Amino acid sequence: MNATLEWQDQREELAPASEEIRSALRRVVTSTAFARAPRMCALLSFLMEKKLGGVDGGLTEYAIGMQLFRRDPVVYDTTIDPVVRVQVGRLRTRLAAYYGALKEVGTLQICIPAGSYMPVLRRLAPDVPKTVIERMELAPLRCLSLDERNGAFAGGLDEELGSRMFARFPAMLQVREPNIIGIGNRATGLQLRLEGSVRIEQAFVRASVRLVDMAAGHTVWTTQCDSSGVLGIALQEELANTICDKLADHLRSRTNTA
Incomplete structure (x- = not known):
């Protein structure tokens, strides 16, 4: 197991x-x-x-x-x-x-x-039974800033989040698709989609993410993660870790109530 x-x-x-x-x-x-x-x-x-x-x-x-x-x-x-x-x-x-x-x-x-x-x-804890493991798609984070430097930071955060997601949720995370609205396809077997955006004002960053039930077509969970400091790797890692931690808490509670 x-x-x-x-x-x-x-x-x-x-x-x-x-x-x-x-x-x-x-x-x-x-x-x-x-x-x-x-x-x-x-x-x-x-x-x-x-x-x-x-x-x-x-x-x-x-x-x-x-x-x-x-x-x-x-x-x-x-x-x-x-x-x-x-x-x-x-x-x-x-x-x-x-x-x-x-x-x-x-x-x-x-x-x-x-x-x-x-x-x-x-x-290490045992697996959740396969019957309750849902498949999840990770969409690229959208940068809501026109500044090219902020766009580069958001791109780095997107890469950092993807890396941590694949490391922490290997049984769930299946694909990483281009950011296409309404991509939900039941034929792929994917039930969930994590998507979000990044806003940057000087040294302040807010990442807003949500988990979408692709079959039902509505949001089942959302969170905001704020941080401030130098727009670099350390800040990207901090935000990516925070998002993963919050998502893990939600998925645990989702499984316990399934």
Whole structure:
């Protein structure tokens, strides 16, 4: 039975023994998914050692940049240099993809929640029965700004969201089609369509997304995700993670009431 991360209760962290944690870490860093990612392995090992050492809530972006990435304390500014946010975001995605491909229910899972730098530990949950797994289509995000620079940011956010969606919802997400209104086709077996738009005003970004029941032709869920900062990769990753987290909560509740 496959293990699907999106259906797991993400609010409860486990407290396994340190040796089990180290074994879980070794399995990850020696896996084929991480074989050609030494920087990701070093980052994960660093974060896990801090967790095992009891640092937990005291690990900051600045501390990681100084201790692991050897930034110069004279000039290092986390608002200018996003190396930690970018690398942790990539690690978060790679971990989700790695565990999403596992078939071992009960395996200890290492994950990094959005907005945090400290790993948490959970057990992989079993699949939802196939009868309740719905198929979902992901439409490109529309940019509601005429500024070319904003359009480039929205395009990057669209790519980031697509990558995270495929990593977190592999059993559901089937296709990524051009943004064509009314594309719903029952012959494809797709029940749901995630679509949305991005609005940008200077350093403020609002992503509005909705989930459409393609057979019924109406919206079943909608949310807005706001963020601010430098229009770059770190902000794209933050918004994409937030959207995925909110969608996972909705899909879990949708399944429980099915």
